[in-house]
Amino acid sequence: MTDILCGILVMLARMAVVLAVVFGLAAYMILVERKLLGRFQVRYGPNRVGLFGLLQPIADGLKMLLKEDIVADGVDRRIFLIAPAIVAGAALFSFAVVPFGPTFAVFDRPIAQVIADTDVGLLVIFGLSSLAVYGVALGGWTSDNKYSLLGGIRGAAQMISYELALGLSLVPVAMMARSLNLTDIVSAQATLPFALSQPVAFAIFVVSALAETNRIPFDLPEAENELQAGFHTEYSGMRFALFFVGEYVNMILLGSVTAIFFLGGWNGPLLPPIVWFGLKVLAVPVFLIWTRASLPRLRYDQLMALGWKCLVPLGLANILVTGALLAAGR
Amino acid sequence: MTALGALFYLLSAVMLAAAGLAATRRNPIHAVCCAVVAFLASAGVFTVLGAPLPGALQVVVYAGAIMVLFLFIIMLLGLPVGQGSVPATRLAAPGVLVGASLVALFTLLIRDPAGLTPLPAATAAPGAVGAVLFGDYWLAVEAVSILLFAALAAVLLLGRARRGHKGGEPA
Numbered sequence: 001m002t003d004i005l006c007g008i009l010v011m012l013a014r015m016a017v018v019l020a021v022v023f024g025l026a027a028y029m030i031l032v033e034r035k036l037l038g039r040f041q042v043r044y045g046p047n048r049v050g051l052f053g054l055l056q057p058i059a060d061g062l063k064m065l066l067k068e069d070i071v072a073d074g075v076d077r078r079i080f081l082i083a084p085a086i087v088a089g090a091a092l093f094s095f096a097v098v099p100f101g102p103t104f105a106v107f108d109r110p111i112a113q114v115i116a117d118t119d120v121g122l123l124v125i126f127g128l129s130s131l132a133v134y135g136v137a138l139g140g141w142t143s144d145n146k147y148s149l150l151g152g153i154r155g156a157a158q159m160i161s162y163e164l165a166l167g168l169s170l171v172p173v174a175m176m177a178r179s180l181n182l183t184d185i186v187s188a189q190a191t192l193p194f195a196l197s198q199p200v201a202f203a204i205f206v207v208s209a210l211a212e213t214n215r216i217p218f219d220l221p222e223a224e225n226e227l228q229a230g231f232h233t234e235y236s237g238m239r240f241a242l243f244f245v246g247e248y249v250n251m252i253l254l255g256s257v258t259a260i261f262f263l264g265g266w267n268g269p270l271l272p273p274i275v276w277f278g279l280k281v282l283a284v285p286v287f288l289i290w291t292r293a294s295l296p297r298l299r300y301d302q303l304m305a306l307g308w309k310c311l312v313p314l315g316l317a318n319i320l321v322t323g324a325l326l327a328a329g330r
Numbered sequence: 331m332t333a334l335g336a337l338f339y340l341l342s343a344v345m346l347a348a349a350g351l352a353a354t355r356r357n358p359i360h361a362v363c364c365a366v367v368a369f370l371a372s373a374g375v376f377t378v379l380g381a382p383l384p385g386a387l388q389v390v391v392y393a394g395a396i397m398v399l400f401l402f403i404i405m406l407l408g409l410p411v412g413q414g415s416v417p418a419t420r421l422a423a424p425g426v427l428v429g430a431s432l433v434a435l436f437t438l439l440i441r442d443p444a445g446l447t448p449l450p451a452a453t454a455a456p457g458a459v460g461a462v463l464f465g466d467y468w469l470a471v472e473a474v475s476i477l478l479f480a481a482l483a484a485v486l487l488l489g490r491a492r493r494g495h496k497g498g499e500p501a
Contacts, residue, residue: 079359119456123386130394134366137398141359141405149405156402160395180456 014115018095026248027057033289040293067237074144075234083142084232084239087135087246091253094128097121098256099183101266101273113274114183121182122174125257126167129212133159135246136214136221140231151230154300155214155221161307162211162218168315169204172322173261186265193264200318202262204311209258211307213250215288217295220303255284338378345371354421356412358404362397369393381454 031046031053038045046053071080099114118124133156140152174180176198177188188194195202211218222230232243259265259280266273298306345368352364369392376385439445463471 076357076359079363118382120382120386123383123390127386127389127394130390130398133394133398134363134401137401137405138359138363141401153402153405156398156405160398160402163395 011115014113018098018100018115019092022092022095022249022252023245025252026245027061029248029251029285030060030244031057032285033292036286036289037293040290061241064238064241069237069239070234072144072234076142076144079138079142080234081239083135083139084235084242084246085135086138087132088242088249090128090132090135091246091249094125094253095256097124097182098253098260099186099265100277102183117183118181120180122170122180122185122261125182125253126163126170129166130159130163132212132246132250135243136231139235139243140221143231143234145234147227147229148231148233151221151227151233155231158211158214158218158220158303158307161304162208162311165204165208165307165311165315166212168312168319169201169208170261171315171319172198172201175319175322175326182260186260186267189264190267193262193267195262195264198262198318198322200314201322204315204318205258205262208307208311209254210288210291211303213247213254213288215247215251216292217298218303219297220300251285251288252281254288255281258284334378338375341371341374341378344368345375353424354415356414356416358409359401359411362401362404365400366393366397369397383454383456383459 034056035045035053046056049055049059071077096115097118099117101113103113136155136159137152140148140150140155143149173185173194176194177185179185179188214221220230221227222232227233232240235243256277259277263280263283265280266277268276271279348364348368348371352361352368355361355364369388373385373388373393376382376388
C-alpha cells in the first residue's frame with residue numbers, strides 16, 4: 001500500500017514540477033524573444049516593468065486575463081472555444097514522455113526523470129505534434145472570416161507536408177538507436193551525438209520542425225501583411241494568449257526533442273546532466289529567435305517546393321544510405 | 331474492478347459515443363471532430379490493454395494524418411453547413427448492415443477457440459511487430475506499397491489531364 005501511495009505521490013510531484021518549469025520557461029521565453037529581437041533591431045526591448053523588464057511576462061499575463069473574451073457572431077461557438085486549448089494541450093501533453101535526465105535513487109528507490117517512460121516515446125511525440133494542427137485549422141475555420149480560413153487552410157497544408165519530412169528525418173535516429181524509447185535514444189549517443197553522425201537528418205529535422213512550429217520563415221498561417229493575423233484574427237483575451245503560450249511551449253518542446261534526438265540529451269563533460277540538458281534545450285529557442293530576426297517569410301509555392309521536392313527526397317535517400325551503412329557495418 | 335478495467339470501460343464508452351455522433355452529425359466539421367475523439371479514445375483503449383504501439387499508430391496515422399486531410403478537404407470545398415443530426419429513418423439500412431456484420435464477426439470469433447485467447451502484450455512491442463511485418467510479411471508489405479504508389483500515380487495523371495497544363499511555374 002505504501003508503495004502505491006509513494007508511486008502516486010512521486011508521479012504527481014513529477015507532473016507538477018514539469019508543468020511549473022514548462023509554463024515558467026514559456027512565459028520568460030516571450031520576454032527573451034522580445035529582448036533579443038529588440039537587440040537585433042538596435043533597440044532595448046521591454047525594460048520598464050521591474051528590474052530589466054523581468055516582471056513583463058506577469059504584467060502581460062494579467063492584462064490578457066482581465067481582457068474581455070470576445071466570441072464573434074457567426075462563429076461555431078463550441079469549436080471556437082476549444083481550438084486554442086488543443087494547441088496548448090497537445091504541446092503540454094508531449095512533455096509526459098520527455099526524459100530530463102538519467103534515473104537516480106532516493107532512499108534506494110529508483111526515480112526516473114520522466115513522467116511516462118514508454119517504448120514508443122518517439123511515436124507519441126510525433127503523434128501529438130500532428131494533433132496541434134487541429135487547433136490551427138479549426139480556429140481558422142470556425143472564425144467565419146476569410147482571412148482566418150485562408151490561414152487555417154495554409155496551416156493544415158503546411159503541417160501535413162512537413163510532417164512527412166519530419167518523420168523521415170527521425171527514421172535514421174530510430175535505426176541507429178535501435179529503439180523508439182527516448183531514454184534509450186539518449187543513451188545511444190553517449191559517445192557521439194546524432195547531430196554529428198547524422199548531419200543530413202539533423203538539417204532536415206531542424207527545417208521541418210521550424211515549419212511545424214509555424215515560425216518565421218514559415219509563419220504563413222498568420223502572415224501579418226496578407227492575412228491580418230491568420231487563424232487567430234478573431235481571438236482575444238486569454239484565448240488568444242493560449243495560442244501564444246502554445247507556440248512558446250512548442251518552442252521549448254522542440255528544444256527538448258532536438259536535444260534528445262540529435263544533441264545527445266543530458267550527456268556532456270564536467271557539468272551535471274540536468275545542466276547540460278537545460279543548456280541544449282534553451283539553445284534551440286534562441287536559434288529560432290535568431291532565425292526570426294534574420295530571415296524573410298517564404299512564398300507559399302517556395303514553401304511547398306522546399307518540402308516536397310527537396311526535404312522528402314533527401315530524407316528518403318538518407319534513410320537508404322543509413323540502412324546500407326548499418327547493414328555493411330554488421 | 332481494477333483501475334485499468336474502469337479506464338477501459340470509460341474509454342470504450344467515449345469511443346462508442348463519439349463514433350455514433352460522427353456517423354449522425356450533419357455538420358461535416360463536427361463529424362470530423364467526433365471521429366478524431368473516437369480515434370483518440372481507441373488509442374487509449376490499446377494503451378490500457380498493454381499495447382502502446384497500436385495506440386500511438388492510431389494517433390499518428392488516423393487522428394493525425396487521415397482526419398486532418400478530411401478536415402482540409404472540407405475546409406477547402408466550403409461545403410454548406412448542416413444542423414443537428416441525420417434522421418433515424420435514413421440510418422436504418424446502414425445500421426442493420428453494421429449490426430449484421432458485427433454479429434457475424436463475433437460468431438466467427440466465438441467458434442474459433444484460438445480467437446478467444448488474448449495475445450501476449452509482448453507481441454505488440456515495436457521490435458517484435460517490425461520483425462514480423464518486415465520479416466514474415468515483407469512480400470505483402472511491398473505489394474501494398476506498390477498498389478498505393480500506382481493509385482498515387484493514377485490520381486496524379488487524372489488530375490493533370492483535366493487541367494490540361496504541363497506544370498511548371500504559373501505565369
